Amino acid sequence: MTRRQERVASLIRRILAEELQRRIVDPRLERMTSITRVEMSPDLSVAKIYVSVMSTAARQKLSLQALRSAAGRLRHAVGEQFQARVVPELIFKLDDSLQRAAETNALIERSLADSPAKPPREDGGVDALADDVEGEDDDWDDDDEEADGLVVEFDDEASEEDGSAQADDTEDDRQ
Secondary structure: OOOHHHHHHHHHHHHHHHHHHHHHOOHHHHOOEEEEEEEEOOOOOOOEEEEEOOOHHHHHHHHHHHHHHHHHHHHHHHHOOOOOOOOEEEEEEEOOOOHHHHHHHHHHHHHHHHHHOOOOOOOOHHHHHHHHHHHHHHHOOOOOOOOOOOOOOOHHHHHHHHHHHHHHHHHHHHH
């Protein structure tokens, strides 16, 4: 879509969302109905409005029928707020992407809950490496002096003396 099509689509989406919340009273229209996106034709004469209805398939069809029957009133509302020569025709379509995403997430969560814990991989993959690192963390709190690493101790008094000695040296160099 061009920039103009996107601006018009955004404006129509905002107007329709406001109208659905405030003015459209239809018992067939499900409360959990939302406008997911609006696509404009290149000449701005047709707007495809994709709506998501979080309900059963039968209630989705009823909500879509309610929107289609209210299309004239909604188009009039768009025309009042939309300063254009031609008010686009409104075509409502069902967008089930949100419902499919929710179903996909439920399937993923169910499969994760049903799957047993994986044993470490034999080929030395990431899982085996993670187990090795976890094993090393057990020794972290031990104060082993025989550790393979280097132990550095700081003496605060010596550090202060060294810092003042360095400061004196720099003053001597300036003179």
